[in-house]
Amino acid sequence: MNLKIRNSIQKTDATFIDNQFAMALDSVSIDSRSLQNGSQTLFFALTGANTDAHIYIEELIEVGVHNFVVTHIPSACKSQANFYVVKDTLLALQEFAAHYRSLFNFPVIGITGSNGKTIVKEWLNFLLSPDFNVIRSPKSYNSQIGVPLSVIAINEQHNLGIFEAGISVSAEMKNLERIIKPTLGVLTNIGSAHDEGFVSLEEKVKEKISLFQTAETVIYQIDAEIKSFNLSNSKAFTWSFINKNAAVFITKKMIVDFTILSIQYKEKYFEVKIPFQDQASVENAISCLMVLLYFKYDQLTIQNRMQLLFPVEMRLKVKNGINNCSIIDDSYSSDFQSLKIALDFLESQKQSENKTVIVSDIFQSGLTKDELYSKVSDLITSNKISRVIGIGETISEYKHKFDNCTTYLNTAEFIADYENLDFNNESILVKGARSFEFEEIVQLLEEKTHETVLEINLNAISYNLNFFKAKLKPNVKIMVMVKAFGYGNGGFEIAKLLEHHKVDYLGVAFADEGISLKNSGIQLPIMVLNPENTSFSAIIQHQLEPEIYSLKGLRAFLKIAAQKDLDHFPIHIKIDTGMHRLGFEANTIDELIATLKGNKTIQVKSILSHMATSDDVLHLNFANSQIALFEELSSKLSRELNIKPIRHLMNTSGITNFPNAQYDMVRLGIGLYGVSNDSEEQKKLQNVGTLKSIISQIRTIPEGDSVGYGRKFMAKEITKVATIPIGYADGISRGWGNELGYVMIKNKKAKILGSVCMDMLMVETTEIDCKEGDAVIIFGQAPTVNEIAKSLGTIPYEVLTSISQRVKRVFYRD
Incomplete structure (x- = not known):
């Protein structure tokens, strides 16, 4: 290599x-x-x-x-x-990858479409790996950067490539096509994802299929959108449920939890059973079946392998574990490239200095076993892993290559010895091939809570952070607010990600929030915005930085600073420019200067104020008056004290609306979590939190029966009612009940019936084909927190921060 x-x-x-x-x-x-x-x-x-x-x-x-x-x-x-x-x-990375790809001559499958790319790739890997040494895109590495990184992982032992290509705007695919150079193309479902990047559906389809310019064959479902786009008959290998002119004609029927596909291909007729019934999974499975037909697999092999397809978990998830552990769940695949990614993620999200990796045998590396496990050992060493638990016959054979390593021949052996392993105060990566059933290990290690969870998309947080950073002028620093438990999304985990992204400051409301972050290992400077005088000693002890907003508070802090013989301890001076909440007013500035002058126990690290109307154009004059007053007072302070502090005034809305007043730093709050007061800006942000639950029970009630306390809902006809285990104790406002609010089940709205209970709510599912145990979306893409807030006459902040601590947070990265 x-x-x-x-x-x-x-x-x-x-x-x-x-x-x-x-x-x-x-x-x-x-x-x-x-x-x-x-x-x-x-x-x-x-x-x-x-x-x-x-x-x-x-x-x-x-x-x-x-x-x-x-x-x-x-x-x-x-x-x-x-x-x-x-x-x-x-461009150099892409040119590098394109040339690197040209050095290898073996079949390469290129996959594109709007939906299903990663699932089809993973299923094809499962179906073909018994016969090929496969190199594939790790996770969903399908972007302008992800594709070249995927291709560069090829080595001399690989003899089949499977790479996915994703685009969001026109003209991107040509870069990916010259890197992947697929010999076989697979076009998955064309849906609405990334529609905003294209003038029309026609443009999007043309752009997608340009991946297949040099492919020998292209697999796709015949439909109105595709058939007119000049894919030559010699290239096309098509399938259809309705068009008997397709190369493969398919009918389907549902039986229990399976789908039976009846296949008509050339002169052959046979059936294939797959363990799914939803349309998306059926179509993705058919794309895989078509690849098996292309490679001339026999009927029996196709039947045997297709019935073993499985749900694909495409996310790295962070979960709370037993005994103050954190669990990173990547328990469905084990190959060298995805191990590298998972170890990087472990480092970005570690909650303890002690790091444990539970790993199965590594598959499909294209390397000899000795070379592979030497490289795995180097990875483990470079990532400073405290202990390794290997599960599998092969990794057990190479145990000697790892320090502090315990091995087991299979998962059952590990489970039998689980009580002796003493998992405590550590970050644990669980990384295993699906055949090892590591989900059983995750269940053992995971903290037990109820089935309502708030899923936090760490990729979306990174995206939103970069979205706002792109609006900043050069050299403007960024403080990110993680107060109120990260606006309800989880404080430490988000702080750790922000530290990974090297933001300049974190902001919390009270000392205990900052102390918790420091005790968890956060090294970034943390500013405490609303410190009480009684917390000053703890703030100093834990190296937090207090906002000082009154002469009384300043004198109290200076007294403690003198007692502790501090030297230039950082403080932040808050000026009141019109918010009239906290801060030094203009008539106190002279006394403030006199008190600070010559005092070497402290250092004025920054001067700040807070905008009252940065999101409201109706109060533009008032906002400008605040900016002018801040400029006057902060300049006077800096001049009289002969200092050059960081000056910061703007919050999330101000970053966009007042770019000329960004000063030296801005404070990013709710925008990080995907919420904006501007409707156009909102479209550009990614949803961060999705509150999920399940259906506990379904019942059908007759006309005239009621639902919930106080009989607030009376059925006017036969009604199917589902009970969801989430209520106002979890943070769902009672005002969202009584048919004002709704949840999403199977992509359909289910309105909330009657009053929201403490631990439950009931929804109507008369027109929804659902069953007990099915997933329920409380908020996320729909309904959004903005929509809920508007209906309740409040703000998104309140909706997010109301979600109680008993709701488990699950952090994931796609």
């Missing part, structure tokens, strides 16, 4: 600055935070609207990285490493 990397980088349009450092390249990286970066890493310093990896090159050199692809060489790094200087590092 080393030689191919060197050959490929030389094919990019780069100027090589050779500083005589070693060129033994074995991996490619774009993430400066990864612990896997080292002397054999080629690092691409990607730049974008909201990030520039060049600023991390000096840090990377310190940890041993010697080879970089850059647009410029940072002045402090000249002669410190080898540099390939290019015009565009993303």
Whole structure:
């Protein structure tokens, strides 16, 4: 692989600055935070609207990285490493991957569509891996960056590739096509995902199928959208439920929890049983079946393998575990590439210095066993894993390659010895191939709570953070508010992610919130916005930074600072510019200056104020008056005290609406969690939290019967009612009941009947085909927290922060 990397980088349009450092390249990286970066890493310093990896090159050199692809060489790094200087590092990465792909000659399946790409890829891997050494995209690595990283993972032992390609705007696919160069194309369902990036459905379809320009064959379902787009008959390998002219004609029937597919292909007629009934899964399974037919698998093999298909979990999930542990659940696949991703995720979300990895035998690496487990051992070492628990015959054979390693031949052996393993105060990655049934291990380790959960999409948080960072002027810092338990979404886990993204400050309301974060290992500076005088000693002890908003509070803090003989301890001065909540008013500024002048126990780290109407254009004049007053008073403070503090005034709405008043730092709050007061901006943010539950019981009541306390709902006809185990004790407003509000079941609205109870609510499901145990969406994409807040006459903040701590938070990354 080393030689191919060197050959490929030389094919990019780069100027090589050779500083005589070693060129033994074995991996490619774009993430400066990864612990896997080292002397054999080629690092691409990607730049974008909201990030520039060049600023991390000096840090990377310190940890041993010697080879970089850059647009410029940072002045402090000249002669410190080898540099390939290019015009565009993303384009260079794509050119590099395209050449690297050209060095291998084996079948490659390219998958695109609106929905189902990752599921089809994973199922094809399952169906074909007994006969091929498969390289595939890890997780849903299907973007302009993900595709090249996936392709670069090919090695000499692979003989089949499966890569997915996703696009969101026109003209993106041409970059991915030249990297993947599929020999076989699979087009999955074309739906509404990313419609906003295209002028029309026609444009989107044309863009999607441009992936297949050089493919020998393309598999797709004949329908009105596809058939007119010039896929030549010689390429097309089609299927249909209704068009008997398709190459494969299929009928289906449902039996219990299965679907029986009757296949008519050429002169053959046979049946295939699959363990799904929903339309999406059936269509995805048929795409896989078509690939098996293309590869000329016999009827018996197709039948035997297709009936073993399984639900695919595409997310890395963070869950609360027993004994103060955190669990990262990645228990459905075990290959080298996805292990690297999971270990990076473990580092970004670790809640303890002690890190344990429970891992099964590693499959489909394309390496010899000795080489594979040597590389796995290097990964474990570079990620500073405290202990390894290996499960499987092969990893047991290579136990000697790992420090502090316990192995078991199978999952049953591990479970039998579980009580002796003492899981306590550690972060645990559970990473196993599906055949090992590691979900049983997750169930053992997971903290037991009820079946209502708030799922937090960490990818969406990262996206929203970068969305707002892109609006900032150069060198403007960002403080992110994680008060009120991260606006109800979970404080520590989000703080850890923000630390991973290297934000400048975290903001909390009260000292105990900050102390909890510090005790959990957060290193970022944390500002306490509403400190009580009685908390000052604890704030100093835990190295928090208080906001000081009154002379009384300042004198109390200075007294303690003197007693503790502090030296330039950071404080933040709050000015009241019109909010009239907290802060020094204009008539107290002179006394404030006199009190601070010459005092070396403290340092005024920042001066801040708070906007009252940054989201309301009707109060523009008032907002501008606040900005003007802040400029006047903060300038006076800085001048009289001869200091250069960080000045910050703008919250989420202000970032967008008052870009000229961003000063030195902004404070991002509700926007991080996917909520905006601006309807156009709201469309560009990603939903972060989805509150889910299940149906506990379904009953049918006759006309005239009532539902719930006080008989607030009376049935006017025979009505099917489902009970959901979530109520006002979980944070659901009672005002959302009595047919005002609704939940989503099977993508249909189910209105809430009667009053919301403490622990339950009831919904109408007369027209919904559902059963007990089915999933229920309380809020998320629909209904949104904005919609709920508007109906209740409140604000999204209240909806989010009302979700009680007894609702389990599950953090995941797609």
